[in-house]
Amino acid sequence: MGESEVVVLGWWLSMFDPRVRIALAEKGVEYEYIQEDIPNKSPLLLKHNPIHKLIPVLIHNGKSICESKIILQYIDETWRDKAPLLPSDPYLKSQATFWADYIDKKIYEGAKRIWSSKGEEMQKGGEELVGYLKVLEGELGEKPYFMGESFGYVDIVLISYYHHFYAYEILGKFSVKKECPKLIDWATKCMERESVSKTLADPNKIYEATMGYRKNLGLEP
Ligand code: GS8
Numbered sequence: 001m002g003e004s005e006v007v008v009l010g011w012w013l014s015m016f017d018p019r020v021r022i023a024l025a026e027k028g029v030e031y032e033y034i035q036e037d038i039p040n041k042s043p044l045l046l047k048h049n050p051i052h053k054l055i056p057v058l059i060h061n062g063k064s065i066c067e068s069k070i071i072l073q074y075i076d077e078t079w080r081d082k083a084p085l086l087p088s089d090p091y092l093k094s095q096a097t098f099w100a101d102y103i104d105k106k107i108y109e110g111a112k113r114i115w116s117s118k119g120e121e122m123q124k125g126g127e128e129l130v131g132y133l134k135v136l137e138g139e140l141g142e143k144p145y146f147m148g149e150s151f152g153y154v155d156i157v158l159i160s161y162y163h164h165f166y167a168y169e170i171l172g173k174f175s176v177k178k179e180c181p182k183l184i185d186w187a188t189k190c191m192e193r194e195s196v197s198k199t200l201a202d203p204n205k206i207y208e209a210t211m212g213y214r215k216n217l218g219l220e221p
Helices: 019-029 043-048 068-078 088-113 118-138 153-162 167-174 182-190 203-216
Strands: 005-011 034-035 057-060 063-066
Touching: 005 019, 005 043, 019 068, 019 153, 043 057, 057 068, 057 182, 063 068, 068 088, 068 153, 088 118, 088 153, 088 167, 088 203, 118 182, 153 182, 167 203
Parallel strands: 005 034
Antiparallel strands: 005 057, 057 063
């Protein structure tokens, strides 16, 4: 794979973009990172993701791969020699993809309810999100990582939301540490990995950007 050219089209504020960069870092793959200006999407993004027009996009030797979880699978199958992300056993693989799907359906749903509403609705979003996180904490159980002893696909999918928790906690008036302490222990362990700590954005900056977004929507004074 020495000859390969790898480009990531992303956006620092996204909870999907870090997945691709964490996976590439785990695999030791070098890449060029191009940030999109989301309100003014570049011709490069429109060319490489003409269907959804969303980041992240992985461009590998000129070929585009879209949708963060599909990109993770592609990365895992392309750079096989290091840091396997998905189990090869079909049953275990089905469990990993089930939980990743749950995370994108439920955590995103709860989070969106928080950042796009106010008052009682926002509060309900907080309660909902805590409920979904508790389900994930139960699934994690006593394991160090979601699929067992090694950091992998489900961990990458969830940790990408982690630095957004600070904003959700303030808006939704809850504490993940209080509600789901084991999940915070897991996140702390994930953050010890350079692939994760060097990739995730500053929670304060995410909070400020979230508040700016809410102001534009008329949800904040
Ligand atoms: C979601 C990507 C997405 O929503 C994935 O890759 O997993 N299912 C996709 N990307 C957002 C930025 S993050 O909120 C995006 O590109 N938005 C641009 C737009 O909405 O126009």
